[in-house]
Amino acid sequence: MKRFFILGASVLLAASAAVAAIDGKVINRTTGRPQPGISITLVKPGQQGMRTIGTATSDASGHFVFENDEPGGGPQLLQASYRGVNYNKLMTPNIPTSNVELDVYEATKSPAAAHLAQRMLLIEPGTSRIDVSETVLVDNQTNTTYNNPELGSLRFYLPPAANGQVRVNAQGPQGMPLPRPAEKTAESNIFKVDFPIKPGETEFEIAYVLPVGTPFTYHGRVVNIQGMPATPLRLIAPPGVMLSGKDIQQLGTEPKTQATIYNVMADNFTFDISGAGSLHAAGAGGAADSSDSPPVTQGQPQIYAHLGWLLALALSILAVGLLVLFRTSPLRVPYGK
Template sequence: MRRPYSARLALLGALVLAPLAIAEAGTVRGTVMNGTTGKAAAGIELILIQLQGGMQEVAHSKSGAQGEFTFEHPGLGAQPMLVRAVYHGVNFNHAVPPGTATAQVDIYEPSKDAKTINVASHVVIFQPNGATLTVGEEYQIENKSQPPVAYFRSDGSFNFALPEKGQLQQVAAAGPAGMPVVQLPIDKKNNHYSIAFAFRPGDNSVRYSYTLPYEGNAATVKIATIYPGGRLLVVAPPSVQISGDGLAPGGQEQGMSRYGRQDVPAGTLVAVRVSGTAHAPDATPGAEQGQQQGRDAHQGG
């Protein structure tokens, strides 16, 4: 079920994993299931990853004849961990929070068909910070494939573009479990980027942040819409004035003003005029505290 806008705005503004209770360290047992075939998956490469300290691989294994596996490590039960299954070169991640003793890791047959996914909505948050405008963008991406498959392309399975003079800060993506994983952007030149992320069946998201010059407390930001049909939602502090192509005021939520536009065609540049100042929030748009990250995070799903 798709998260309400209030929950998604909170995640985009400050993506922080909730604190988790500490349990006895030790062992996790689980099964690898192929979500496309509905059968247990044997012989799948598995990696146990310690999240604290930057995605450290601490143990390796393979699933047995019935898809079963076991990991033993002092961090299990004592800190957040991750089990990664590697299938056809695609990483499928499963979070193992403290207190977890069992895990089912779902893998899917990969597809390169772009029609596997659909962009349902696009959220943009503006936050002035002196002479800099910080911008956070989030896309909600649906995968309703039947039979269920994962959309993945090693040369980039999701494309996005920054406005002129935009400086990319960070990119993260999350699968249906909602755990953001920092991505390594693929530079397509001229402020166009892509990420090689496996979009599982269900609701996924991509979030990124960047900065723009904000001289004179004003800027016109041209937001690129690469994918068709999605709803555009623009959010800013109430002290900031927003106007733009087809944007209609939508009231306030969580102390932020909202503006919306329905069914923006692909290839559209939506010019948004931003002016005014605002107090710096506790966490700026796109802040990625607590997100899982690492050198090979770009295929995490």
């Protein structure tokens, strides 16, 4: 009986370990076949940062296994790198840990693999400053990842009045917003962002602060990556704010937010800003204070704040709400028109 008890306990322990393990395959979605030889890391976020639990390598059939994991106390993350691009798989509690599929893609440097599907510039004048937020959606409908560090995945114009201070967040498909550095280019006031555009939709959020004026004249420039199709730039003015100038055309009012939508009709454009208003909720963290923002730098990702990064995944950036409303608005012009 004693031996039977010990044997039964051993079986239960082995079964428990087997249940706790993570196993699956690395799938190359470009070729449709398993991908061998991929190094995979299992990490767990916490208050002290990302802690490595274990590493594994996919075999000839693309299969990998982690004998031990830590399913309790929050999510885990599978990380892999292929063709210079990082791929992640979020393992939240209470989801199956067997037969997990970790997707990777072949990479291309051709900008034609992606296109700028939406580009919106939100102007929010206040009493002491003007907050500017540019939201850009880049769509990749191919089965390859666009990755070109030389050209970048996005280029934008930063007005000289911003004094080189800007913050950029990038969010890949099914990902979370992550700070990215804005890199100077050979052209004055033109910056690029290096962030791989995976199949699906990638969102960029650019935020900076300008000084106030009565009225204030905004000087801008539409910048695109050569070879990457792009949609027109739209301007968004909250209630109480008016934009005027020969380079812009009023399209109408968004019904839910009552924001006024404008179309930009020139690559180099100017418009006057009058009034004051904001689409952000009072007290919510908006654009960064110009006195604190480091010039063209990268902040600390929220992923290092234990479970706060999951909250960020749900809440994302405040401008996403506006983006959803804009998409459902009759004022939205489809890509290519």
